Amino acid sequence: MLDKIRYFILRALRNMRQWPFLCSASILTMAIALATVATFFLVVVNIEQLALRWTQEIQVVAYLQKTPSRNNITLFTKQLNSIPGVESVTYISQNDAMKRFKKHLGEDASLLEGVSRDLLPASFELELSAAFRNQQGISTVIERLENIIEVDDLRYGQKWLERFNNFVQMLRFIGVVLGGFFLFAALFIVSNTIKLTLYARRDELEIMALVGATMRFIKIPFMLEGAIQGLLGGLLSLGFLTLSFVFVISRSLNSFWLTPSSFDLLFLTLNQQIILVLSGVVLGVLGSLSSLRRFVRI
Secondary structure, eight states, rough: OOOHHHHHHHHHHHHHHSSSSHHHHHHHHHHHHHHHHHHHHHHHHHHHHHHHHHTTTEEEEEEEEOOOHHHHHHHHHHHHHHHHTTEEEEEEEHHHHHHHHHHHHHGGGGGGOOOTTSOOOHHHHHEOOOOOSSSHHHHHHHEEEEEEOOOOOEEOOOHHHHHHHHHHHHHHHHHHHHHHHHHHHHHHHHHHHHHHHHHHHHHHHHHHHHHOHHHHHHHHHHHHHHHHHHHHHHHHHHHHHHHHHHIIHHHHHSSSSOOOOTOOOOOOOOHHHHHHHHHHHHHHHHHHHHHHHHOOOO
């Protein structure tokens, strides 16, 4: 048994040495294909995590037509707190709104000297629970809110966030299309590499079949050759992905002006890294099988 395994491995390695250029092309193509798919996966996952982080900061701000009396503030706050999905309510007076505005301007706050403190409207800020940080939940809260207070304007970031989620969906689609193209290209090159080896040795294969070699005995070295190429391609793709994550993805997303400073980028877990490498092995074996069907009866 051990002698057979040794023979299969040596035969597969000899086949690879016989066609070094094509073998290298197969390995490199599989590495690029797998790295491309994994890179898009990482980008989409991290952007989705970023979007999830932003949803935690979604709040509904209701700007009031008239400044309510102190008694009405207490009443409105209590009624707004009773709306399903509302975690907390904060009343921002006109004076507080102006202070915020000046703080936001920083060194340019002097521009507001002489401006009336009543310039900005009073407002209620509603913090929402996680289950209501979506379009349907916000619509429900707004409908109830408008029945309680007279609103001059409403502000919330859900519409922008939905556009961003559509962008993520587009990225996912592009990743699937490009990944599929590269995987097909890798499969094609591996298949043709094995096919050329079979062409060069078809006389030897016919002799082996005539002297009693089984189909399994003939097929295994070529399948093992594809598996080795796929393993090397998977490991190489993991190296490519690590470098691109450190020098490209992490720097690009960290420089993104909407990325929180405390946001930690995600890399592939150990199980996902193993799946990436094994995907290369599967890709190599499939490429071998597609060639063997043309020359060897499966």
